[in-house]
Amino acid sequence: SAQDEQVFTVGISNSFVGSEWRTQMIQEIENVAAELSDDPELGVDIELVIESEDTDAAGQEQQIQNLVNRGVDAIIVNPGDAEALRLSLEDAAAAGVVVISVDQEIDGEGVVNVVIDQAEWARISARWLAEKLGGEGDIVLIEGFVGHPANTARMTGVEEVLAEYPGINVVGRESGMWDQATGQQVMSDFLASIPNIDGVWTQDGMASGVLQAIVTAAPEEFPLVTGEARASYVRLWESVLADNPDFTGIGVVNPPGIGASGLRVAVNLLLGNTIDEEQLAGPYGNTLYVPIPWVLLSEDFNYVNMDGEESLLPANFDEVLEEVAELPDSYTLDGILTAEEAAAYFVPAS
Amino acid sequence: MTALTNKDSRSTLKRIQSRLPPPLVALILAVLLFLIGGLLAPGFANVNQAVNIVRLAAFLGIIAAGQTLVIISGGEGIDLSVGALVTLGAILTYRITDGDEALILPALGVILLVGLLIGLLNGIGVALLRMPPLVITLGMAGVVTGLIYFVTRGQLIGDTPPAMGTLLSSALIGPIPGVVILWLLLGAGMWLLLERTQYGKQLFAVGINRTAARLSGVRVNLVVMLTYGLSGMLAAFGGFVLLGFTQTVFLNLGQPFLFPSIAAVVVGGTVLAGGKGSYWGTIAGALVLQVINSLLLALRVEEAFQLIILGVILLVLLTMYGRQRSVRQ
Amino acid sequence: MTSFRLTVEKAVKTYGGVTALADGNLDVQAGTVTALLGANGSGKSTLSKILTGVVSPNSGSITLNGAPMRFASPQAARQAGISAVYQELSLIPDLTVAENIWLAHEPLKNGFVSRTLMRQRTQSLLDLFAGLYNRHLTPDALITDLTPDERQLVEILKALSFDPRLIILDEATASLDGQQVNRLFELVTQWKANGMAIVMVSHRMEEIFRIADKASVLRNGRTVGERVIAETSERELVELMIEGAGALHRERAPLVDPANPVRLEVRGLKTSVLHGVDLTVRDGELLGLGGLQGQGQSDLLMALFGAIRSTGQMIVSGEARHFRHPRQAMAADVALVPGDRGSEGLLLIRSIFENLILPSWGSYGTPIRVARAREKGAVIAEELKMVMSSLDAPVNSLSGGNAQKVVIGKWLLRAPKLLLLNDPTKGIDVGAKAEFYSLLRQLRDRGTAILFYSSDDDELLGLCNRVLVMHDGRVSTELFGDRLTHEQLVSASMGTPS
Amino acid sequence: MTTISAPKTRSPIGRTFSRNPFLLSLILLIIMIVINRALQDNMLEIGPLNGTLRTMMPAIFLAIGQTFVVIAGGVDLSVGSILSMTNAILAVMITQEATADQALVAILVALAAGLGAGALNGFGVTVLRLQPIVTTYATSFIFAGIALRILPEPGGRLPRDLTSFYRNPLQLSESFAIPLSLILITLLVIFWLVLSRTRFKQFLFATGGNADAAYTTGVRVSRVKFTTYLLSALFATLGALALTLGTGTGNPRAGELMTLPSVVAVVLGGTRLAGGQGNIIGSIIGVLILGLIGNIISFGDLDSWVRPLVDALIIIAALAIPGVIGLVRRLNQ
Ligand SMILES: Nc1ncnc2c1ncn2[C@@H]1O[C@H](COP(=O)(O)OP(=O)(O)OP(=O)(O)O)[C@@H](O)[C@H]1O
């Protein structure tokens, strides 16, 4: 890249490697960084410093400090423990570093959160499940880490929706530790100990495990399952169709591209643009909500959100199946803010 | 004059325990818990649940096989690299077969070899470098995980041969899944290894008293290295089997099985000091742990209490087997 | 010093199957040396440990100056002014000499351990044996770096450091050399004069008669009598110790036929402890190894068995061999019965059966033909008249004597051509000893070559026709024929070659 | 009867090293510092230094507690859970509006809870005579459960002035500031030096070196062991305090990943896992080494997918050094 370009060092801090979602998140960041660096109009050159390892709060705090000590211009962090990193990130921001927290909201001064609305994300599939069941039946919930903010947000969303369907009763609720094998074990246990389950609400990778368990147990009538949005699940879904033609599901996309979206926002800030206060929302008033890119469906679904606003989510299973044909199992269906969408969060430079 | 009274009066607990061998205690406990479950959570104690529990226990049990050998070998023997090796075994199978059933056996061969080699490295650290097993195997776990990250770069390409699912995970004979049958076979194999081979007999000797073993012609270092090698091999095999259940792999597939694998061995009455134990015990231990798991789940006990209850049960069982001698004679 | 009188009555102690002490009695008072005599395993150490509160007896009573006492812990005994030199020593390997001596009563200076004081006091204690130990024995030396006799000295000084009113010396002279022993006895005489009470355990009669005032004799855990030394004879005491000493018939073997093939020939064998040992054993010969404890006898046997590294020439069954591992020695039909049953010979928590077969599992194929192994085990158990509930009973349920039979039996199962015995009768009772002696004779007559170390001179005198006395890692003297007498043995042991 | 071991004639240097194994670790640490400094030129500046040391403090406290248990011949696999539990207590009790007194009360409660946990471990090991490793493994579930019970989700906020006092360097004068953690470490070292002149230290080493001989000599072995578990729990609680002040919040799983590294640090510090030999200064060094390895790798600009491997390899190599030396020595015999 040319001499006159502005060079920005951007640090990435990630505290969990054992997840393909995070891997993809980092790759998307790298892609977008390259794209931005190559964009002649923009005239920036982005150097990434990636701190990514399985570690705890203390370890991630060290990551942040190392990045600051290197003198990075911006930090994009996916916090393992949002509260525990708060103070360190505030220090970083105070030291003039642009700090973007993705995937999780942090109540930190000078920190900007770029996330999807986890509660809303959960409501969509919960609503779908409830509607599909016609508001009647026994369901089980398999959640992520109990006590993890994202999980808490999602489960609140689910409870809000279910509250509207007195006919649906939750006959089992357990943590699948956001881990496919555990999700699978938990579901096996439910299937074995609870007579007839009409539906399962679960999230992320656990869905594959859950579906796997159901296929293995092969109950008389197949319960409804909220799915996920990984290539593996799309394929599993297809294979299930072989024996149960009327099987269906839903995969609400939780985009790993959120990191890349965060990068776009960061670059805007580095270029001196100011965020449009109107756009800032969230519990701490420092969050930019990225829309949920799209939903995987094999039948159209007319979604009604909490404010009663309707929106039609189209069936797209077959196209998606085509799309992911070449992609690895671990690929998660994705969506990244475009430059325009990102710019929309900022005060138009006049 | 005051009469001195005998200090070591045997407790009732001890007497019970001296009558019932620990594996039996564990097995009875498993059954009891299962029946209690039936009372507390209607619909819990049914055939489905029984089959399901045994299936889930089978994966843990198979993974804990190597751990049993290492713990018997004594000298603070413990293998913390089991979790990482399970993951490695699954990932390798996933990648090598890439869904092709013809490649299942070759893949199996490869992972057994890889597991053996990594285990032998642990063994060398323990026997020749005299490193504490806890530390060297923990370090090795790090290396294996590091290797996985380095090679895959987080991209897990491959596929699971459908046969593995049908053969291992789903019902094979009647309601009984293949993995359970495999588990029983392994159990028989382990019994042969421990009770009917020179290696097994020497392993117990090494576990109790290395000097005496050596003076009876046992190549202590050799036995120790071999044991860690076998542990690595069996852990990798556990990964292979687990893949049949999960069908897909992910980077921390095996980690959740590490500490349960130790717990299963201990609950089965194998003495951590070494030289005393059996794989039947580990089998019973795995069943106990899985029943507890499923029961707490059926009772919808919150995680906090699940942990507390598990801890208490472990302590109680240990008090039943794990006493050491007191300094005062 | 106030008068001091301690009596023990009807003390009983059992360990699982073993009865260590059946009826132990002792009466000690200030200013006297009481010898506590008895064969190996007769309960001397156990009785001593009851006095120091280390062992809690099943029953019995202790009276101190007329008042009933109960030593619930070593501290309690210490309070009463009792300290001991333990036979197996009570030293912490990785602590220094000073730290060991002052452990649990470190000299304090305003609340903190004063190393200077500790050093000084240690030095003044060491000075008691001035000139009788190597210079590397300093207050700051680690116990691990000391030789056995130095450790023994430290253990003695440790007991002394509590300036006790009763000091128990349990085989304190076992690994000391002649001068060291003499010095110790000078000290004992001083202590006696200062009104200290001394209990002394020793297997060496001459020592008893040199220093003791009275003797209390244990036999198989029972106190069978007390004698005033001035009014008794060695013979009387020995008869007390060993019921019917005469009856315990030992006929000395005839000199071995020089035509018998040489089974083992050793030239210039060296280890960290051995400074060049030469010896020959022929088939059908029962060659004795004598000398004070820890003069290298064990090292010699261990080296011959390939259990410790050694250099030098070694010819077994006519072939030059150099064993680097017991396996190799075993392959050459060599067997070693180690010195310490518990720590070198047995897998205590495993069954008698498994212990018997341990060296020979290889010869029962894979999968092991257990039935056949059991038969063999049963036969040998029968042959050795083992007293046991069943072959599957754990070894630690056996009495000392029977446990020792297991250690010997597991080697007899391999029909060794060269049998190395490291003080095999230690801690086994008289009956078992008699059986063992006849077993040795049988083996010898069947042509087995036997190298037999014993810390019990009478055994050597009674069984062997040739005895090599070891001193300081060398064979100092060879005794046979009419030169093989107790006097010769003792003087040779003390390193004063004659 | 024992086979004689000849008097080991060691060179003065070999002697010094074999007596203070932590010297080896010290050399290793110095090497690490040099490398790290070479890669990160502001490493020793007050700001970065303060931050780095601060994040290591909880681990240092854990390792120190662990050392006492290990020297006495045991091991404590529950330190992480105890840290989680007390971290939860502190976070719940020290609210943003908390007064100094309330904070003090919270700390006392945390200490009480921690010591209670230690007492349970001590009871299991000395009274029930269970194997230390399994006992503490079992209790670790109990403490982890209690932590989740007290604080179901990460959260809680400490008063800002409290956290910033702890987080920022201590301004001694206009021009001169020093990391608080450096002062703490110094205090801990002094604490050890003082402790090593007490009888307790002698008892500790005697118990680990040969419990039977120690008992015979009048050391109350069980009491000593019990005390080590109390100490380890106490230091785990102090670790929790450091963590809480550093992060200003609580997490019921905070200690999950901290237990095993504490053992590794202890071994890296030259303490013998079998007991009877060791030193908390070594353990502090051990933690610093582990931390610096991380920093070196991070400033070494390695591809992030290689880092875990390199990290693990360096740690194993460091752990193997004494073993290799020993092996070479044995082969030369
Ligand atoms: N009391 C003991 N405590 C701990 N380890 C012991 C003990 N006794 C022996 N060992 C271990 O056993 C090893 C010796 O056993 P081994 O049979 O392997 O002999 P070796 O000298 O290694 O010969 P080889 O090369 O044939 O193995 C020692 O190096 C040590 O590691």
Ligand SMILES: Nc1ncnc2c1ncn2[C@@H]1O[C@H](COP(=O)(O)OP(=O)(O)OP(=O)(O)O)[C@@H](O)[C@H]1O
């Ligand atoms: N801790 C123990 N466990 C089992 N048996 C024991 C124990 N201590 C001693 N014995 C047995 O008790 C008996 C008496 O032992 P003790 O050591 O008192 O004999 P001793 O007279 O001191 O013998 P020696 O002259 O060899 O020292 C022996 O048979 C011994 O094997």
Ligand SMILES: [Mg+2]
């Ligand atoms: Mg070897």
Ligand SMILES: [Mg+2]
């Ligand atoms: Mg004795």
